[in-house]
Amino acid sequence: MAFLKDFKAFLFQKDIVMLATAVVIGAAFNKIVTSVVNDVIMPIIGLLTGGIDFTQKFISLDGESYADLAAAQEANAAVITYGNLIQAIIYFIIIGFFIFLVLRAYERTKKKENVEEAPAPKGPTQEEILLEIRDELKKQNS
Numbered sequence: 001m002a003f004l005k006d007f008k009a010f011l012f013q014k015d016i017v018m019l020a021t022a023v024v025i026g027a028a029f030n031k032i033v034t035s036v037v038n039d040v041i042m043p044i045i046g047l048l049t050g051g052i053d054f055t056q057k058f059i060s061l062d063g064e065s066y067a068d069l070a071a072a073q074e075a076n077a078a079v080i081t082y083g084n085l086i087q088a089i090i091y092f093i094i095i096g097f098f099i100f101l102v103l104r105a106y107e108r109t110k111k112k113e114n115v116e117e118a119p120a121p122k123g124p125t126q127e128e129i130l131l132e133i134r135d136e137l138k139k140q141n142s
Helices: 001-010 014-048 069-072 080-118 126-141
Strands: none
Touching: 069 080
């Protein structure tokens, strides 16, 4: 029973719950980034590069020339799909950019909170208070 108790305590630690929440949000965020890349960025890049579809870029290792990736896969040819690597790199750059924007906005809110919280006025130190008490006691005893 101690094992299950320890496991339950582990699962419900604040850090673990926050990590699980981050994973779920990250999965949803991945769908957004995938849509942005596939539906917005890649068509623009395709337009700029003359209609190139990077996912169809490959190198056939058997030396044959295939019309497209589907034909090479039908022939069971060994291929290096470098276009998928290019697309993955673009995903990585876009995800990094979005995370940068989110963290930058977060840091700005933290800076605003720190500016809004004015430091509390400093009072006398403990030593100063004790000296004042000593002086008052001397006055009263004299």
